[in-house]
Amino acid sequence: xxxxxxxxxxLTKHYxxxxxxxxxxxxxxxxxxxxxxxxxxxxxxxTLRVLLGLTTASSGEVSVLGGRASSIDVRRCLGxxxxxxxxxxxxxxxxxxxxSGRLFDLDASVLDARIEAxxxxxxxxxxxxxxxxxxxxMRQRLGIAQALVNGPDLLLLDEPTSALDPIGRKDVLDMVAxxxxxxxxxxxxxxxxxxxRVCDQVAILDHGRVxxxxxxxxxxxxxxxxxxxxxxxxxxxxxxxxxxxxPWTGSVRPDVSGxxxxxxxxxxxxxxxxxxxxxxxxxxxxxxxxxxxxxxxVFLALVLPTAPITSGRAVA
Amino acid sequence: xxxxxxxxxxxxxxFLRTWRVWVLVxxxxxxxxxxxxxxxxTPLLLSSLETSGITITVPDPTWRDSYLQWAxxxxxxxxxxxxxxxxxxxxxxLKSGTALLVLTKPLTxxxxxxxxxxxxxxxxxxxxxxxxxxxxxxxxxxxxxxxVRPLVASTAAWLVWAVCFIAVMVLxxxxxxxxxxxxxxxxxxxxxxxxVGVWGPARRWSPLGxxxxxxxxxxxxxxALTWPIVTTVLLTAALLATAVVTFRRREL
Numbered sequence: 260x261x262x263x264x265x266x267x268x269x270l271t272k273h274y275x276x277x278x279x280x281x282x283x284x285x286x287x288x289x290x291x292x293x294x295x296x297x298x299x300x301x302x303x304x305x306t307l308r309v310l311l312g313l314t315t316a317s318s319g320e321v322s323v324l325g326g327r328a329s330s331i332d333v334r335r336c337l338g339x340x341x342x343x344x345x346x347x348x349x350x351x352x353x354x355x356x357x358x359s360g361r362l363f364d365l366d367a368s369v370l371d372a373r374i375e376a377x378x379x380x381x382x383x384x385x386x387x388x389x390x391x392x393x394x395x396x397m398r399q400r401l402g403i404a405q406a407l408v409n410g411p412d413l414l415l416l417d418e419p420t421s422a423l424d425p426i427g428r429k430d431v432l433d434m435v436a437x438x439x440x441x442x443x444x445x446x447x448x449x450x451x452x453x454x455x456r457v458c459d460q461v462a463i464l465d466h467g468r469v470x471x472x473x474x475x476x477x478x479x480x481x482x483x484x485x486x487x488x489x490x491x492x493x494x495x496x497x498x499x500x501x502x503x504x505x506p507w508t509g510s511v512r513p514d515v516s517g518x519x520x521x522x523x524x525x526x527x528x529x530x531x532x533x534x535x536x537x538x539x540x541x542x543x544x545x546x547x548x549x550x551x552x553x554x555x556x557v558f559l560a561l562v563l564p565t566a567p568i569t570s571g572r573a574v575a
Numbered sequence: 576x577x578x579x580x581x582x583x584x585x586x587x588x589x590f591l592r593t594w595r596v597w598v599l600v601x602x603x604x605x606x607x608x609x610x611x612x613x614x615x616x617t618p619l620l621l622s623s624l625e626t627s628g629i630t631i632t633v634p635d636p637t638w639r640d641s642y643l644q645w646a647x648x649x650x651x652x653x654x655x656x657x658x659x660x661x662x663x664x665x666x667x668x669l670k671s672g673t674a675l676l677v678l679t680k681p682l683t684x685x686x687x688x689x690x691x692x693x694x695x696x697x698x699x700x701x702x703x704x705x706x707x708x709x710x711x712x713x714x715x716x717x718x719x720x721x722x723v724r725p726l727v728a729s730t731a732a733w734l735v736w737a738v739c740f741i742a743v744m745v746l747x748x749x750x751x752x753x754x755x756x757x758x759x760x761x762x763x764x765x766x767x768x769x770x771v772g773v774w775g776p777a778r779r780w781s782p783l784g785x786x787x788x789x790x791x792x793x794x795x796x797x798x799a800l801t802w803p804i805v806t807t808v809l810l811t812a813a814l815l816a817t818a819v820v821t822f823r824r825r826e827l
Contacts, residue, residue, distance in 0.1 A: 313827040331681045339679045345672030361581040362680040
């Protein structure tokens with residue numbers, strides 16, 4: 260294998276006047292599990308399509324397994340799971356896998372054994388109905404199975420766990436983790452917890468540009484901070500402004516439960532001084548929780564602008 | 576061409592296991608059965624329209640009338656059915672997303688198109704041959720006479736044209752996003768061809784000679800179709816080549 264399973268330099272893609280990708284540079288190390296994150300419309304699927312040769316780049320260079328993205332030789336070593344996998348509805352799951360395997364020119368005996376193993380992996384052994392009658396989750400699992408039929412060197416997954424229940428998700432993530440070192444997995448997803456669980460490296464894409472690209476631990480260490488989840492009684496407007504002026508705080512913004520989320524520069528100072536500040540403003544303390552940084556924190560810090568501050572939730 | 580035989584096998588299986596086989600064979604067999612019957616009944620129907628003072632004289636129908644019905648049905652009804660069926664031959668897979676399943680594997684885009692062309696051409700030929708046999712049996716039964724050569728010549732000439740039109744449909748369907756748009760373009764081509772086909776030189780030297788050639792051949796009339804057939808075969812190859820070139824560049 261090449262040192263980088265995927266190498267992208269200066270990749271741009273325009274659709275008319277719309278810039279979908281704006282100078283993307285990326286290296287995906289061989290044998291890694293690589294998380295590719297970004298909000299909706301960031302350009303993740305466009306990047307995948309360029310990697311697969313479904314779309315041509317407007318400019319830039321793309322190397323997949325040392326070759327051109329669209330060449331047959333490279334495709335022999337790829338496995339791909341689209342976001343919403345679609346199959347011929349008149350086929351059974353077994354027939355889909357047989358078609359997929361035969362397109363890779365797999366030997367009949369090898370293919371037969373592999374089909375049985377993949378149907379078992381997908382939990383579809385003994386399912387005789389046609390794919391047209393499958394649930395979304397069954398299609399997703401069949402999609403994963405067909406992506407693995409050729410034992411790929413590079414697996415491109417677009418939202419692989421989106422339609423799965425928690426058990427199915429665990430099985431898929433365990434499978435992905437098990438491939439580390441044996442294959443390269445390029446994992447495009449919105450589910451940050453999945454990336455945190457299995458990925459070695461992460462790239463975060465927004466508006467067609469890579470905002471960050473680093474090993475997961477480095478990313479969290481560099482960008483994230485401990486944060487304080489704080490909820491007070493009464494009108495928190497003035498309190499919030501005072502909080503923002505403190506030297507031990509970073510950004511202060513509303514959180515989803517109606518309280519405040521405070522990124523901390525100094526967590527020790529916050530433990531001592533935040534309750535004192537609450538008392539100084541005559542407010543009651545409802546919630547006070549300091550948590551370590553997560554990938555979600557990094558993602559939000561990079562992708563979302565700081566929201567305007569409103570009052571904390573008043574508790575009667 | 577990578578993946579051609581495998582994907583062709585899938586196309587054949589799809590044809591046999593979905594509605595397509597029943598629609599195509601059904602339409603052709605109905606046309607085949609009805610052709611001699613309509614030829615036999617038309618004079619009776621016209622006679623029944625006689626009113627006082629107006630006499631409609633219709634010669635007794637013969638095998639020629641039966642074959643004419645068959646050739647006329649092929650040229651219009653069956654061709655229309657093909658246009659409707661094949662509007663989504665490529666666009667349907669792109670729209671449904673199944674094309675992604677196969678075109679991200681070692682299946683070349685030319686093989687994808689060629690398999691669709693070959694499968695559909697093969698089924699049209701097979702169904703039409705079956706229909707011709709049914710027409711011949713019906714004609715022999717109803718008219719006591721059914722020479723083989725005019726029927727074979729007429730059907731074969733139409734098949735050359737039909738296979739060319741399948742190539743037209745593969746091309747237009749590979750250019751559009753919706754099956755309905757593909758069918759619309761196919762009808763547009765048919766109308767255009769029909770209009771230009773009234774020009775004599777076009778009929779003598781181009782594929783347009785196969786628009787009316789089958790009906791002339793059906794009556795046993797000798798018709799010079801060498802150049803129309805040659806140009807149709809060349810056009811078919813050119814249409815497929817164009818489809819391959821444009822589909823290769825298409826963003827999926």
